[in-house]
Amino acid sequence: MSDRTSLYRLSPDIICFGHRGGTIVAEGGRMRPILLNASKDEVSEILENISSISPFCIDDIKNCLPDSLIEAFIESAVIYDVHPNQSKVSNPRRITEKPEHVSLFLVLNQYCNLACVYCLEGKETYEAPARREMSFEIAKRGILSFLDLLAPGGHLGITLFGGEPLLSWPTILKILDFCKNAVGNDVNGRTISFAMQTNLSFIPEGFIEVVKENQIYLTIDVDGPPEVQNRLRPMKGRNSNSFDRVKMSIGTLSEHGVPYMLRCTLTSLNVGILEEVEQTHASLGSVEPTELGLLRPVNSDGFVFPSNLMPGYNDIADAITSGLDRNSSLINRYVDRYRDRAGGPLDWKHGCNAGFGLLPTLTYDGKIYPCTWFVGNKELEIGDLAASPIVCEEAVRHVENCLHIDHDPICSTCSYRGICGGGCGVTRVLTNYGQGSPLKTVAMDQARSMQCAITKTLTNYILSEAIEKQLSAENAF
Ligand code: SF4
Ligand code: SF4
Structure with missing residues (x-):
């Protein structure tokens, strides 16, 4: 009243x-x-x-x-x-405030056997010519240090990341072995789980057994049918066909009952054929709904990708609408996320939790960054395993501030900002809000436009659905 x-x-x-x-x-x-x-x-x-x-x-x-x-x-x-x-609450607990959940990304190596056209890893920031590789010693110290930052009973999700993590298979085996003991002996009841983001263009010896035993959650990128996958994610070298290799590996997973999730990065090449992408995934044996990745218009060096690779606002909105019409599991997964946001306790001022240090990314030299896109970026470094404490609170607050939605002149006044958070802040930060060159301005506009298409289409759908429920409840009386 x-x-x-x-x-x-x-x-x-x-x-x-x-x-x-x-x-x-x-x-x-x-x-x-x-x-x-x-x-x-x-x-x-x-x-x-x-x-x-x-x-x-x-x-x-x-x-x-x-x-x-x-x-x-x-x-x-x-x-x-x-x-x-x-x-609503505007912040989750930061990495320096004993959070209950942290997702640690271990960059096991900084090279790959594929040459994806939209690879996030810039040559300079990821030091491509040096072919960097993380030692087991650094990985071990990182895991122990991040376990220490958790609240009692907290959870450390470890993502085995690269480059291509499978190219560091011997290190992975040592890490998994070590973690069994580290967790078994943890007096504070903290737990660990594993995920891996891999191109799965090959399967190393013992892979199936190890994945099963350690319940490693696999995310494998397949962007669509062969002609799309091979164009976006070609193998390095003369034979660019990655599709057939990945298909064979996925077949092996299915044959042995190993669960996995396929992910499609949305580009101008596949946004209009999402149904076909889902069919391709199903034909490969995938039973989980496809995950959708949103393309960032820049890599970690701030290099801007060709603008014709980015799907436009209407392309995305149409793809979502047609997915909703055919009850696509891929789109439903996204709808659920927005429903959770709508009902959740957070007022979204950030597109993700990177600004709170909750997705720390550890590299070969013990440096810690807020997310994989910021590797090698000195200004955004949030810690170092050699320092004490390993994460610098001031640096985390600096990143939190950089990624805050209020710094974006358009998002800060948008009525959808409380549910959107402005999306991924990578393009904003790496193009300095589109300043400095026309290419960067276009990249910034495209990044925002892609996020707007998703947020506005899904939010309006959820609100309309709520109204329809109200109306049918009223009609029932
Ligand atoms: S800043 Fe962007 S790329 Fe980094 S974790 Fe957040 S959403 Fe992902
Ligand atoms: S809907 Fe668009 S303008 Fe609004 S906050 Fe999200 S990205 Fe920014």
Whole structure:
């Protein structure tokens, strides 16, 4: 119930779009939609009128809105008490604050046997000519150090990453062996799990048994049918056909009942054929829904990829809409993520948890970065195994600040920001917000546009779905 004496404000984050001849209105962080029997222009005018008198008492807006709508606007947080007691939390616990979960990326090597056209690893930052490789000693110290940063009972997810991690198979075997003992002896009940991101163009000896025994969660990149995969993810050397090799390896996994997930990085080459991509994955034996990776327009050196590789806003929105129509498991997976965000406790000010140091990336020299894209970037380094403590709180706060949505001139005023967080901050940081060259400006615009297409299409879908549920519940009485 509204309090006649309290002061209220109109939320700056109002999502508004047409539905069933009326207009859906929702507060972007709270996501409790209302369907108004008025056009979008009429609703915008009402909201502008209210905004012009903020802050206000309820009696001040009685001329703009009927009582029933005032209650509905308060209920949905479209207008809110200036002293709200129900706000969402804006930060998870940082790496320096004993978090319960950390995802540690071990960059086991910095070279690969594929030559993907959109590879994140820049020649300079990943020191390609030097073919860097992590020693078991560094991996071991890293794992022990990050276990120490966890809360009692916390969980360390370790992703075996490269380059191509399978090219460091002997080191992987030592790490897995060591972790069995490290966890078995942990008095604080902390646990470890393993994941691996691999191109799986070959299978080393003993792989199947080791993956099964250690329950390693495999993510394998297959971007579509052979002509798409071989163009985007060719082998190095004369025979560029990676598809047949990956197909053979995946066949071996399926034959031995090893679970895995296939991932497709969305580009202009496959955005229009997502159904075919899913069919390709199914034909390879995949039973899990396909994971969708979003292409970043730059690599870790800040090198800008050809702009015609990036899918446009409408291409992505159309692909999502058609996926929703055919009940695609790939798109449903994304819908679930946005549903979780809508119902979750976080007010998203970042696109991910890298800004809180929760995805630390360890390299061969013991340096720690906030994510794999920032490897080799001195300004964004957050720690060093040789230092004490290994993670520098000031450096984490610097990265947190760099990746904060309020630094983006467009995202900071967008009404979807509370559910979106602005998406991945890599392109923002590595192009300095699109400054310095026309190529970087285009890259920044494309990165934002791809994220906008996903957020807006899925958010509007979830809000419309909630309204439809309300309507059918009302009709049931
Ligand atoms: S900053 Fe971007 S690339 Fe890095 S972890 Fe976050 S979403 Fe992923
Ligand atoms: S990426 Fe798009 S939807 Fe997300 S906050 Fe920025 S402008 Fe809004």
